[in-house]
Amino acid sequence: MIKNYLLIAVRNIFRNKLFSTVNILGLAFGICSALLIFLWVNDELKYDYFHANASRLYRVMENQKYTDGRIYTFAATPGPMAPFIKEKYPEIEKATRFTWEVNNLMQVDDKTFYEMGRYVDQDFVEMFSFPFLKGNMATALKDKNSVVITEKMAKKYFGDQEPIGKVLLMNTKRSFTVTGVLKDLPRNSSIQFEYLLPFEVFWDDNTWLHEWGNNNIRTFLLLREGTDRENFAAKFKNEIGAHQEKSNVELFIQPQAEAYLYGDFENGVQSGGRIDSVKMFFVVAVFVLIIACINFMNLSTAQATKRAKEVGLRKVIGAVPSQLFRQFMGESFVTVCVSAVLALLFALLLIPIFNEITGKALTLNLLDTQLLMIFGIIIVFTAFVAGSYPALFISEFKPVQVLKGQLKSGSRAAIFRKVLVVVQFSLSIILIISTTVVFRQMNFMENRDIGFVRENVFYLWMEGDVRPKLETFRTRLLAEPGIESVTSASQIPIDIGNSTVGVEWEGKDPNEKILFSNINVDFEFIQAMKMNMKEGRPFDRSRISDTSNYIVNEKAAEKFGFKNGVADQDLTMWDRKGKIVGVVKDFNFGSLHSAVDPLILRMDPKETYCLLVRVKPGETEAGLRSTEILWKEYAPGYPFKYSFLNQNWEDFYKTEAQRGKVFNTLAILSIFISCLGLFGLSAFSAERRTKELGIRKALGASMPGLVRLMGKEFTILVLLAAGVGCPIGWYFMTQWLETYAYHVDVGYLTLIMAAVVCLVVSLVTISYHSVKVAASDPVKSLRYE
Incomplete structure (x- = not known):
């Protein structure tokens, strides 16, 4: 019996080559993407659990x-x-x-x-x-x-x-x-x-x-x-x-095992972390897999009438619905297994690219029991979701109606197929919106004015005699080709990590505790970084008193609450009393996830460790060469190791950039799989309406009119999908953007663009069969059975 069922399954695959190819390819792409994403998720979830004492660390x-x-x-x-x-x-x-x-x-x-x-x-x-x-x-x-x-x-x-x-x-x-x-x-x-x-x-x-x-x-x-x-x-x-x-x-x-995934806290309460990305990608992988399953369900139910006589005969000779259900589920399982083998080949080809995008080192070791378990779960899940409704639908055919030729596909099945198409394209639209918003946010962060010019600046941590002889080194370097300005600081200006409550000013409440970030800088720091002053002046090398003075940012100035301006007010940090000589406009010295904090710039060249060099535009190589020559003189034995501020800024958002690339790929894949399904459904619809279109053409209908008629049904479904997917996509991406203190808005144009992309792609997909049928000879169409 099982052998007979397998032969029938294989025979049906070859008999319906177009629909079988669409089903197998759609499922293969869906399973491949799900496998890669689930491997990534599994790798993330295993962080730090290899320690023998993980439960007590x-x-x-x-x-x-x-x-x-x-x-x-x-x-x-x-x-x-x-x-x-x-x-x-x-x-x-x-x-x-x-x-x-x-x-x-x-x-x-x-x-x-x-x-x-x-x-x-x-x-x-x-x-x-x-x-x-x-x-x-x-x-x-x-x-x-x-x-x-x-x-x-x-x-x-x-x-x-x-x-x-x-x-x-x-x-x-x-x-x-x-x-x-x-x-x-x-x-x-x-x-x-x-x-x-x-x-x-x-x-x-x-x-x-x-x-x-x-x-x-x-x-x-x-x-x-x-x-x-x-x-x-x-x-x-x-x-x-x-x-x-x-x-x-x-x-x-x-727990140390939770630190990697649950590293974010807000107002003292755990608020997420990398686990949010893990959940998001898991959901997206399931989305893509469901889109592929919907293709299978749609095409299988659409093709059900071709199996009606077979079902009727089986029922007449004693087959019960449960036997038929198992038979058609088995056929679905065979199709899914063929797709799974193809998906595994795709995954083997794509995993190097996937690793490059995600920064992982995942492998597809077929002897790995964990990999086999993940793969097995995906196959069983896909086979059950994709095959259950078609098997149930076909097994419930009435033998009397089938054998009398009275069976019709029924409005219920047609409505269900339309609902599935709407769900399918709703998921695709959600992914397109997500991809677009992530891309815009990444672009916004990379190009945002953060309060100073980070381009053309590289830095080195001072070694050898560079720090003890900083003034001489700086003077000589400024005379070299390609160098525009040189300064130093205790930290790089895009990643200031020091903070203190040890700040005193006139009128401060003795019980008040406010956290101020702080950085030690030398005289030229403001000018070299091309920051803007809101009040007062930058540090001045010609004023000896500036060696004990401060500059604060706008956020810090607000905390002081001075009524007559901030410049020239007394300020004590730790044990050093000085004057506030100016207020620099707020600049981002950390992630855009957080708002700018109060900051104090303390003039203290002796406590600076990072050399920052701004090169002239277009003269980067000359500036690097000049610095390296001088570096080897002052720090022999120490490699000339430098980094660019702009590159570091981009590295801060490497994880988000990787997520954006994966989103792009999955969104394109989801549209492609959805269009595979539409291609199959439009072929079925065109085949079913061949005689109708022949009559319309014989009566004078034009080809554009027939194409519009064929595309109307699917256009309405995609527009309904837009009505469902756009609000959902807008809601979830608005929530995601709120994790950034500085961000873009989702915007109506993003929603409209997502809907238009799906509509255009779907119309292009169905137009092939529409044009083919509309262009056919009406005489042949009227003879069609």
Whole structure:
């Protein structure tokens, strides 16, 4: 029986070549896109779950409450906290401090490279599951002169030699002995590094770390088995207050396995993160798969009358609806399996491109049980969704009507097909709207005036004698070809991370706590960045008093509340009293997701570490060459490593840009699959109305009139889809745009454009069959049976 059903299924595929091809291709594209997206989703969901102690690993977070009503959430914590709380709380089994990325120059003989590493406590290597290939995990970082490196770094510097015991020279000054080699870190780890150094080194070099009021490092905890997380969190939350008077900080812990996906907080409450993208892409993948399933359902029900006599005969000889249902579901399953094989071939061809777009390293290993499970689920889901209604519809045919030739497709089936077409194009329109809005927002962010000119500016972190001899270096560089201006700062102006509440001014409420971002700059910073002053003046090298003065942005000026202007008012930050010499117009020094915060620019050239060079337009190569020549004189042994501000700004939104590219691809694919279905339906409609069109043509109907008649039905369906899809697309993209403080509007033109694109593409698709039938000889059409 099963063999017979398979033969019938294969025979029907070859008998209806056009409709079978449309079905198989539509399902193949849908399954391929779903497979790739689900692989991406699965990879995202697995981040940080490979650690053996994942269920007990937590990161410490701070909620900082301010008198202006704002709550800021940070992963930064005080330097002394980890060892202190490990001793204080028995619930903590291990604790480690963990610095932000540090790029140090590493050297072995003539091999010199900048490498990204971290300073950590000894507990780190025992808490996290980064396997040791060589060395003793229990003692690897107990010696202050020890370093643990990755397998990749070991091969880079030592080749096939034994790395344990070898010496690495850091920043041409300090030597570290290799005491451990880690297996290369998995890509699905949110924690990345090439080497680990003892935290004691960082502690000794940075005395500000010793204060409980400074937050700059991360703290990770490993709680003991059986610890009640909620009870511990309640005991732990006011720990900062025990070390600081009038503390505005409450601590809480977040599972490290959730940190990657749930990293966004708003007013102290978890508000999403990368999980939003994961959910969005999952839904979009299901959308595309459903669009492909709708094609199959539409064409299968439209072709049902061709199988009517077969169903009638089977019922007469005793077949029951459940048997027929299983038969036609089996036929759907065969079609889906053929599509799945084709989809797998497409995926194998497309996965390198998909990886390039998404920044992943996904593979299609057919021996991977997880991949096979995902693929199997997609096949079963598709077969059930695509085949269930056609199988149910066909199995319910009445044998008496069928055998008497009285069977008609029925208005109910026709209405259902129309509903499916509307749903199909509604989903396509939603995707087009999403794609258009994402593209416009990305373009807006890349080209937005952020308050200063970031083009033609590159920067370097000062090494060797560049910083001690900055004035001489700057003067000489300005005389070189291609150089327009030179300045320095403690951070790059598009990524200012320092902040403080240690700001005092006349009239300030003693109980008021407001967070001010801050950056150290030299005299030419405002002019070199081409910022605009709203009040007062930039720093002036000819005025000695400016070495203790400040410039603030508009947001900071609002917080001070001065009635007679801000310029020339007294301001004290930490222990330094000075004057506010000017107010710079607000500029974006962080992500466009957030509004501009209050900012203080502090004149302190000695505490600047980043050299910013503006080159003359069109003379970038000359400017780079001039800087490199001088760099080699002042910082011999240090590679000339630079970055452009504009490129860094684009990198901030790399994730959004990747999402936009995937959206573009899926939107185009959804329209293509929808049009495949329309192509098949229009062929069926043209075939069904051949005699009608022949009569109309014999009676004098023109070809354009017949084409319009054929296209009218589908035009109405697409317009109905626009009425459904446009409001839904507008709503969801408006919600997404609200995650940005600065954004475009969805706009009516976007909605109209999405509807017009679908309408035009659908009309072009159906016009082929419409023109073909309308142009045929009416005599042959009237003889058509």
